[in-house]
Structure formats: C-alpha cells, structure tokens
Amino acid sequence: METGMFDLRALKYFVAAYEERSITGAAKRSYIAQPSISAAIQNLESSLGTQLFERAKNGLTPTADGEKLYPRAKALLAESLAILHGFREPPQREMRVRIQDDLPVHRAGPLIAMLYEHLPTMKLKLTQEGEAFDLKLVSESCRLDTEWMQLLWEEDYVVIVPDTHPLRFKTHFELTDLNDAPLIERPYCVLHQMFTQLLIQKNIRPDIRASATREEAVLGLVELGVGISVVPQSHCDGLKNVVIRPISFESDFKRRVGLACAATNIEMIALIGSMTKKLTESYA
Incomplete structure (x- = not known):
C-alpha cells in the first residue's frame, strides 16, 4: 500500500473497532474474521504513520489520533455511501x-x-x-x-x-x-x-x-x-x-x-x- 493511501474498507473496520472497543466485536459486526480487522487497522496505522489504538487484554482504547480520526472517518464513509446511493439503488x-x-x-x-x-x-x-x-x-x-x-x-x-x-x-x-x-x-x-x-x-x-x-x-x-x-x-x-x-x-x-x-x-x-x-x- 502506498504511503498516504488507504481504502474505505479499512476506515469502516476502524469505525467498527472504535465503536465496539474490541477486535472481536468489530469482526462480529462486520461479519469477517478477526485477523482481517487487525490487518486492515494495522495497514491504516502504517499509512497514517500513527497508532490509533492502545491494545490490551480487555479491549481497545483509542489514542488521541484515533479520537481525531473517528469523526472524519464517519463523515467520509457517510459521504461515500451518499455517492453510491446517488448513482444506483442498493x-x-x-x-x-x-x-x-x-x-x-x-x-x-x-x-x-x-x-x-x-x-x-x-x-x-x-x-x-x-x-x-x-x-x-x-x-x-x-x-x-x-x-x-x-x-x-x-x-x-x-x-x-x-x-x-x-x-x-x-x-x-x-x-x-x-x-x-x-x-x-x-x-x-x-x-x-x-x-x-x-x-x-x-x-x-x-x-x-x-x-x-x-x-x-x-x-x-x-x-x-x-x-x-x-x-x-x-x-x-x-x-x-x-x-x-x-x-x-x-x-x-x-x-x-x-x-x-x-x-x-x-x-x-x-x-x-x-x-x-x-x-x-x-x-x-
């Protein structure tokens, strides 16, 4: 993945992990395996050059950069969904x-x-x-x-x-x-x-x-x-x-x-x- 580039799917998994406060919860919500969630978030962190979560046995805690990214990610995902709906019915x-x-x-x-x-x-x-x-x-x-x-x-x-x-x-x-x-x-x-x-x-x-x-x-x-x-x-x-x-x-x-x-x-x-x-x- 090129530096500074990331896909919307990674943002979607980040939002799920942020809201669920766990990789397990995000995986269940997204209907995919936990390693896919972890890999997507790690790639996103690599692209942004920052750590988005503090990881512990009891779950995830967003870092300051994670808190900063969350509202922007939500807005971007909403906008991308609006674009899709504007061209075709789901x-x-x-x-x-x-x-x-x-x-x-x-x-x-x-x-x-x-x-x-x-x-x-x-x-x-x-x-x-x-x-x-x-x-x-x-x-x-x-x-x-x-x-x-x-x-x-x-x-x-x-x-x-x-x-x-x-x-x-x-x-x-x-x-x-x-x-x-x-x-x-x-x-x-x-x-x-x-x-x-x-x-x-x-x-x-x-x-x-x-x-x-x-x-x-x-x-x-x-x-x-x-x-x-x-x-x-x-x-x-x-x-x-x-x-x-x-x-x-x-x-x-x-x-x-x-x-x-x-x-x-x-x-x-x-x-x-x-x-x-x-x-x-x-x-x-």
Missing part, C-alpha cells in the same frame, strides 16, 4: 422471518426494528409454518435439533378475567380454581397439550366456552366477557376491561422465547449475536 435483500403462531405480531416489534437497523435496505417477508425462513421467533420447546437458538426472554403464564366476572375478585389462582370456570381454549399454543394433560391429571374440568385459532381472537373474547383464559404474561399488554391474575403451577410451567436459525447458517448466527444484547434489554 440491492434489496429479502429477510424471511417466521413468528410463532401463538405470539402476537407486536412482540416481534423490537426484532423487526433491529433487523432494519442492521439491514436498512432489506425486504421483510413474514413466512408461515412449513415455509423456508432465515430467522424465527419461537419458543424453546419448538426448536428443532438442526437449529441454533439464542434465548431472549422467559415469562410466566397468567389468568386473564373479564372485569365483570365474579372471578375477578380472586387475587391469585390455583389450578383447582379452573374447575367449572368458563375457559377459552388456545389449541394453537405449543404448551396447550401439556396444559390440558395437567388438568386431566388433577381431574380439573373447565367449562370450555370457546376455542380460537389465533391469540388476538382469544384476547378479544376475554375482553368481550365470554370467559377467562390462561396466557403468557406479555400478551396482556394493552388489554381493556380485563384483570390479570397470577396462577400457580406445581411444575416449571413457563414460556422461553428466542431467535432460531439453521445451525449451519453462520451468517445468521453472527447477526443474532450482534443483536442479542439490545434485544434482551428490549424484552426485559
């Missing part, structure tokens, strides 16, 4: 995302926002059961052996009761309280069969008032006063005319949800890894 990538059937679409909001942050030009396609996918938001119990998964949140199940029903006065439910209770079934829920078997074992027989094929219908029926239902706690956001009560299970009856992809899809695993911290904070 290729649009299709991102196929499957949302588990018993998850309200709004629960995927933080994920979708994060995907657009990482892939601004992507075209989002929500796929159905049985269709090909790149990523899926799914319960841990539905992960296949051929899939890799990163958990995002864990939650309890609760009872939702119309605010006009006498059961609204109960502050806490036991399973036995569901005996003869007007229940709305959720047969599409991945834990429905386990829940049903649990009731049978306890000889608990709810009064089944309705059965729905999607979560929005169940929540709507409870709001209308048709009956009660047992749902994941996060599904209660924004409900009207409903009270929410905890319920005790003798076993560990929780829902654990995360992002999954094919275990061989290294690119998607890296993408999930780069989003995990912010996503877990969003879903906390």
